[in-house]
Amino acid sequence: MADRTSPPPRPESAPTRSWWGWGASDRALSDAECASLAALVPGATEAALPVPAVASLELPPVRVSAPAALARLLSSAPADRAAHTYGKAFRDVVRALYGEMAAAPDLVARPRDERDVVDLLDWAAGAGVAVVPYGAGSSVVGGVEYRAGNHRGVLSLDLSRLDRVLEIDRVSRAALIQAGALGPGLESQLRPHGLTLRHFPQSFAFSTLGGWLATRAGGHYATLHTHIDDLVESLRVVTPTGVSQSLRVPGSGAGPSPDRLFLGSEGTLGIITEAWMRLQDRPSHKASASVVFERFPDAVDTVRAIAQSGLHPANCRLLDPGEAALSGVASGGGGSVLVLGVESAHGPVDGRLAELVALARDHGGSPAERSSASGDSASGDSAATAWRSAFLRMPYIRDGLARMSVISETFETACTWDRFPELYEAAHREVGAAVKKVTGASGLVNCRFTHVYPDGPATYFTVIAPGRRGAEVAMWDEIKAAAMETLGKQGATVTHHHAVGRDHRPGYDRQRPEPFALALRAAKQALDPAGILNPGVLFDAPTV
Numbered sequence: 319m320a321d322r323t324s325p326p327p328r329p330e331s332a333p334t335r336s337w338w339g340w341g342a343s344d345r346a347l348s349d350a351e352c353a354s355l356a357a358l359v360p361g362a363t364e365a366a367l368p369v370p371a372v373a374s375l376e377l378p379p380v381r382v383s384a385p386a387a388l389a390r391l392l393s394s395a396p397a398d399r400a401a402h403t404y405g406k407a408f409r410d411v412v413r414a415l416y417g418e419m420a421a422a423p424d425l426v427a428r429p430r431d432e433r434d435v436v437d438l439l440d441w442a443a444g445a446g447v448a449v450v451p452y453g454a455g456s457s458v459v460g461g462v463e464y465r466a467g468n469h470r471g472v473l474s475l476d477l478s479r480l481d482r483v484l485e486i487d488r489v490s491r492a493a494l495i496q497a498g499a500l501g502p503g504l505e506s507q508l509r510p511h512g513l514t515l516r517h518f519p520q521s522f523a524f525s526t527l528g529g530w531l532a533t534r535a536g537g538h539y540a541t542l543h544t545h546i547d548d549l550v551e552s553l554r555v556v557t558p559t560g561v562s563q564s565l566r567v568p569g570s571g572a573g574p575s576p577d578r579l580f581l582g583s584e585g586t587l588g589i590i591t592e593a594w595m596r597l598q599d600r601p602s603h604k605a606s607a608s609v610v611f612e613r614f615p616d617a618v619d620t621v622r623a624i625a626q627s628g629l630h631p632a633n634c635r636l637l638d639p640g641e642a643a644l645s646g647v648a649s650g651g652g653g654s655v656l657v658l659g660v661e662s663a664h665g666p667v668d669g670r671l672a673e674l675v676a677l678a679r680d681h682g683g684s685p686a687e688r689s690s691a692s693g694d695s696a697s698g699d700s701a702a703t704a705w706r707s708a709f710l711r712m713p714y715i716r717d718g719l720a721r722m723s724v725i726s727e728t729f730e731t732a733c734t735w736d737r738f739p740e741l742y743e744a745a746h747r748e749v750g751a752a753v754k755k756v757t758g759a760s761g762l763v764n765c766r767f768t769h770v771y772p773d774g775p776a777t778y779f780t781v782i783a784p785g786r787r788g789a790e791v792a793m794w795d796e797i798k799a800a801a802m803e804t805l806g807k808q809g810a811t812v813t814h815h816h817a818v819g820r821d822h823r824p825g826y827d828r829q830r831p832e833p834f835a836l837a838l839r840a841a842k843q844a845l846d847p848a849g850i851l852n853p854g855v856l857f858d859a860p861t862v
């Protein structure tokens with residue numbers, strides 16, 4: 319019989335969140351820091367856009383009111399409505415800075431349990447009110463922004479009060495976790511048991527388990543278990559037509575998987591309230607190294623060899639020369655940098671790291687000095703450390719650049735190894751040309767691998783270029799449209815882990831096979847007949 323613990327204590331409270339940008343408000347860049355960053359971008363403006371005070375925002379009037387029994391769950395406070403209007407993409411941050419609040423939800427609900435979720439959905443379906451599920455709002459694809467325009471009102475359903483690890487099964491090494499748990503809170507509840515979910519997206523600090531499941535998020539472990547899908551045992555989902563609870567088993571061949579229907583459903587088929595997740599013992603042995611390559615194609619061949627070797631490094635990030643320079647990990651001579659990391663809960667990992675480094679050397683790489691460690695802390699050579707700190711700081715820098723009207727955004731994809739060289743060339747050529755046309759400047763188009771598989775890499779492109787004040791969103795949208803066209807032509811996916819949301823709909827609609835689209839629409843009709851759940855995501859919004 320499983321050895322189950324009683325519910326662990328609640329996590330400590332999270333830092334104060336920015337309503338307009340990424341992360342903790344006290345970590346946002348000062349005006350002076352924004353200006354010195356922009357000085358590095360030729361053609362950028364010199365004055366930072368001010369951050370508007372919430373009290374100065376013009377929010378549309380609230381159009382709906384809920385029954386008295388639900389009032390204790392609801393807020394129409396301007397700060398709540400403003401903070402739940404957008405996700406955290408560049409275009410979201412810019413629109414928040416300009417005080418564009420026409421899409422603000424009428425109400426924000428914070429249910430405390432499953433019964434509350436059921437009651438809120440019942441009321442919304444009867445009242446013709448759209449429901450936008452909200453984990454922590456870190457979507458970068460318009461996933462939490464209502465755009466349909468034809469509902470009687472909009473309710474942002476914020477799951478943040480469902481933040482507990484409810485049960486731990488130490489024998490099977492799994493936990494029952496509520497969907498609104500943020501990354502740090504979730505891990506702090508698992509830590510006393512020596513366990514970890516080991517899912518660390520870059521947005522880890524300000525995103526939730528439910529959001530990860532609903533978007534099929536990718537953690538920063540680069541090989542083997544990359545997507546959250548791999549860690550799911552079973553899901554509990556409240557739909558407008560009933561509660562779906564899948565069987566908790568280690569594997570099953572019983573027909574199409576109910577979990578697969580809801581993973582990636584992005585709030586359109588139901589509200590994920592809790593999940594049994596597979597856990598791992600916390601790693602106690604870690605080592606990392608970095609390798610510099612003069613020629614990018616040699617580095618790509620190395621990564622392919624590693625991905626096909628069965629050595630499964632935890633980290634295998636390849637940064638092209640531009641990205642290595644931008645992240646501050648390039649050596650004086652430039653070149654591409656491969657950051658490698660290995661870890662284990664069971665024994666030393668130095669041998670495995672040495673094998674990986676030897677593979678890289680065989681392909682023309684020059685290893686930097688490395689270090690190893692026992693214990694829970696990260697360790698590594700200076701390039702690995704620099705990469706990690708740039709990785710965590712980057713979203714704050716992106717917001718600082720946005721205040722200087724500098725376009726600073728990413729797009730990501732995956733393709734098979736045979737197609738990668740052409741994709742890389744085409745992205746630089748075609749997206750680079752779009753940047754030049756739109757901004758008049760050359761700008762930067764950099765690339766790194768975020769995840770690697772035996773049959774291909776997931777590639778992540780960063781674009782930085784000076785924008786024109788007031789036109790930043792339109793300029794980025796034009797560049798992004800060119801990027802999506804390039805991905806489509808190259809047979810690469812519209813997204814590897816950022817999800818579809820509203821922004822990737824055109825590419826997604828082209829990519830999904832029509833019989834599958836028919837089946838999905840039938841599922842939508844069966845589970846959400848009133849068409850209230852996240853209208854416009856994955857499916858066309860219904861006419862109400």
Ligand SMILES: Cc1cc2nc3c(=O)[nH]c(=O)nc-3n(C[C@H](O)[C@H](O)[C@H](O)COP(=O)(O)OP(=O)(O)OC[C@H]3O[C@@H](n4cnc5c(N)ncnc54)[C@H](O)[C@@H]3O)c2cc1C
Binds near residue numbers: 452497529531589815
């Ligand atoms: C700086 C930054 C870095 C990022 N890095 C990564 C990364 O490394 N890997 C990655 O995969 N993504 C990344 N993202 C994107 C984003 O963090 C992920 O999509 C994440 O999974 C969203 O989680 P969330 O809790 O914030 O969900 P939200 O943004 O609140 O919601 C995302 C979508 O899921 C739906 N949803 C949320 N909760 C539920 C629920 N309980 N039930 C049903 N539907 C729900 C929403 O309606 C929406 O459509 C990054 C974003 C930012 C801003």
